[in-house]
Amino acid sequence: xxxxxxxxxxxxxxxxxxxxxxxxxxxxxxxxxxxxxxxxxxxxxxxxxxxxxxxxxxxxxxxxxxxxxxxxxxxxxxxxxxxxxxxxxxxxxxxxxxxxxxxxxxxxxxxxxxxxxxxxxxxxxxxxxxxxxxxxxxxxxxxxxxxxxxxxxxxxxxxxxxxxxxxxxxxxxxxxxxxxxxxxxxxxxxxxxxxxxxxxxxxxxxxxxxxxxxxxxxxxxxxxxxxxxxxxxxxxxxxxxxxxxxxxxxxxxxxxxxxxxxxxxxxx
Amino acid sequence: xxxxxxxxxxxxxxxxxxxxxxxxxxxxxxxxxxxxxxxxxxxxxxxxxxxxxxxxxxxxxxxxxxxxxxxxxxxxxxxxxxxxxxxxxxxxxxxxxxxxxxxxxxxxxxxxxxxxxxxxxxxxxxxxxxxxxxxxxxxxxxxxxxxxxxxxxxxxxxxxxxxxxxxxxxxxxxxxxxxxxxxxxxxxxxxxxxxxxxxxxxxxxxxxxxxxxxxxxxxxxxxxxxxxxxxxxxxxxxxxxxxxxxxxxx
Numbered sequence: 333x334x335x336x337x338x339x340x341x342x343x344x345x346x347x348x349x350x351x352x353x354x355x356x357x358x359x360x361x362x363x364x365x366x367x368x369x370x371x372x373x374x375x376x377x378x379x380x381x382x383x384x385x386x387x388x389x390x391x392x393x394x395x396x397x398x399x400x401x402x403x404x405x406x407x408x409x410x411x412x413x414x415x416x417x418x419x420x421x422x423x424x425x426x427x428x429x430x431x432x433x434x435x436x437x438x439x440x441x442x443x444x445x446x447x448x449x450x451x452x453x454x455x456x457x458x459x460x461x462x463x464x465x466x467x468x469x470x471x472x473x474x475x476x477x478x479x480x481x482x483x484x485x486x487x488x489x490x491x492x493x494x495x496x497x498x499x500x501x502x503x504x505x506x507x508x509x510x511x512x513x514x515x516x517x518x519x520x521x522x523x524x525x526x527x528x529x530x531x532x533x534x535x536x537x538x539x540x541x542x543x544x545x546x547x548x549x550x551x552x553x554x555x556x557x558x559x560x561x562x563x564x565x566x567x568x569x570x571x572x573x574x575x576x577x578x579x580x581x582x583x584x585x586x587x588x589x590x591x592x593x594x595x596x597x598x599x600x
Numbered sequence: 601x602x603x604x605x606x607x608x609x610x611x612x613x614x615x616x617x618x619x620x621x622x623x624x625x626x627x628x629x630x631x632x633x634x635x636x637x638x639x640x641x642x643x644x645x646x647x648x649x650x651x652x653x654x655x656x657x658x659x660x661x662x663x664x665x666x667x668x669x670x671x672x673x674x675x676x677x678x679x680x681x682x683x684x685x686x687x688x689x690x691x692x693x694x695x696x697x698x699x700x701x702x703x704x705x706x707x708x709x710x711x712x713x714x715x716x717x718x719x720x721x722x723x724x725x726x727x728x729x730x731x732x733x734x735x736x737x738x739x740x741x742x743x744x745x746x747x748x749x750x751x752x753x754x755x756x757x758x759x760x761x762x763x764x765x766x767x768x769x770x771x772x773x774x775x776x777x778x779x780x781x782x783x784x785x786x787x788x789x790x791x792x793x794x795x796x797x798x799x800x801x802x803x804x805x806x807x808x809x810x811x812x813x814x815x816x817x818x819x820x821x822x823x824x825x826x827x828x829x830x831x832x833x834x835x836x837x838x839x840x841x842x843x844x845x846x847x848x849x850x
Contacts, residue, residue, distance in 0.1 A: 352664045356671075432779075432825035433818045434786035437797050441814035444801070448810045539680040546790055553683065570687050574679045581678040 367571065375563045379555060386552040387576065390541050393551065397473055398534055401480025406519070408481060409488025423485065430482025435540050438479060443471040443547040472544040476537070483533050491526035492518065524595055531588035535581055552576060625803035625813065632799030633820050639716045639795060640782040646721025647777065651728025656758075658733050669729065676726035682787050688719035689791045712793040720784050724777060731773035735766040767839040775832040782824055796820060 411423040430438070450456050450465050464470055495518055503513040523530075542553035550558075556569035654673070657665050676684065693710035700707055739762065747761040789798035796817055804813040 350663065353667060356664070356667055428826075429818070429822060432822040434783040434797065434821060436786040436789060437800070437814060437818055437821065440797070440801060441811070441818065444804060445811040445814050448808065535678075542680045542682045553680075566690065567687070570683060574675075574683055574687070577680055577683065578675070578678040 371568050372565050375559055375565055379559050383555045386550060386555040390551045394538055394541060397476035397480050398537055400477040401484055404481035405484035405488045408485030409492050412489040413492040427482050427485045430479055435479050436543055439475040439543055439547060442475045468548045472547060472549045480537055487526050487529045487533060491522035494525050495521045527592050535584055538580055538584060628799045628803055629816060632794060632796035636785040636795040639785045642717035643720035643724050644778050644781045646717060647724025647728045650725025651732045654725060654729030655732035655736055659736060673726045673729050676723055681723055681784055682790060684723055685719045685787050686791060688722060689715050692718045716788045716793050724781055727777055732770055735770035736762060738769040739765040768843055771836045771839050779825055
């Protein structure tokens with residue numbers, strides 16, 4: 333008799349849903365239901381299509397800027413670890429400047445600054461790229477990519493420096509060319525080390541996405557602002573926006589967990 | 601050729617534009633910078649306060665408190681700061697005035713400074729909770745147990761053992777948070793608070809010298825970061841006194 337009671341007391345906590353959690357979840361559902369019932373959601377059908385478009389644009393900008401940013405971050409990190417001084421110094425300065433100033437300021441500097449500067453040069457206005465420069469999204473992509481490159485460049489510097497020297501020497505001893513050492517040994521190990529940090533940086537990048545709305549790019553956040561402007565409904569679109577971003581963050585974290593799980597880890 | 605390239609840059613003298621007295625806009629920029637600093641410091645302090653409470657709650661609190669804190673940190677860290685700032689910046693004065701109204705008091709005017717500190721402080725608090733929780737866990741737990749065995753009260757234990765011992769582990773994360781706090785103040789420009797970035801945009805809009813002013817503001821932010829880094833190095837050196845130096849990685 334006593335034996336069975338001790339086992340039930342010591343058994344692994346199978347039930348994740350303890351009593352207080354059920355109560356908390358019930359309160360959460362009740363809050364959501366109250367919000368759904370008492371707040372104004374009549375604007376939703378009118379802006380549904382626009383919101384989906386904004387969501388798609390947010391995701392697209394995230395993917396593009398992260399790809400460009402990472403492509404720039406690898407040489408930035410590499411230059412700081414092994415580059416000659418005329419490469420490592422500018423790379424370090426770039427990372428410091430990007431990480432030391434607010435993204436909003438960088439965005440506005442590029443959009444307003446370059447945007448005000450370009451029309452002064454006739455050859456830019458006459459070029460085929462002029463219609464591109466007149467729009468806002470190239471500046472958003474440029475600013476976000478550079479910001480991503482600055483932060484991830486610092487991460488990659490640490491990751492490249494963290495790969496044991498013996499690994500690289502061994503690869504050289506096998507007769508691999510410098511490029512092959514980089515491609516087969518150095519870069520994969522660095523990415524492996526940096527992956528959790530890169531996941532964090534990507535979530536931060538996702539969360540800085542609404543800033544592009546301040547330079548008239550219509551992303552998800554801009555749609556929420558538009559609803560507020562048109563209908564004077566303030567909190568509801570913002571709450572929905574918060575939920576949308578939480579979902580996006582969850583998806584992003586899930587993807588990175590998946591990637592990390594693919595890399596075999598040996599626990600000693 | 602070079603002259604025509606540089607011409608737009610040198611529309612008006614840079615020094616005239618940045619002069620501290622009214623024809624120049626330097627005074628406005630400096631005022632914005634001071635506002636930014638005030639908000640940043642206030643938000644960081646509030647964040648530290650929330651973070652300490654949150655870390656203790658997460659480690660030693662009851663099951664309900666722990667779950668609530670987990671919801672707080674997860675929610676805040678998953679939603680963009682700009683959205684949170686927008687929500688809190690307008691919601692906090694609203695809630696305060698409605699509460700005062702139901703209690704029968706006159707509504708008060710909540711200043712942008714207070715609302716801004718509240719908004720950014722709540723965001724900082726979530727991150728600080730995680731930083732401090734990790735730092736407390738990094739303290740050899742025997743030290744805390746020994747303190748308790750000596751009969752120290754919880755506050756004395758915190759003051760004499762936990763906080764000083766966790767500081768070396770917490771400082772890198774907290775330093776990062778301070779830098780994030782100073783840069784996040786720029787977000788208040790979007791809600792119309794007169795901090796450095798908004799003052800800069802106004803000055804730039806009035807004079808059309810966008811490049812000059814945004815560069816100047818960038819230099820101010822960068823200087824703040826670089827000077828902070830020097831202080832952080834000193835504080836870290838002080839907090840790590842008596843500990844072995846960090847091994848240099850190559």
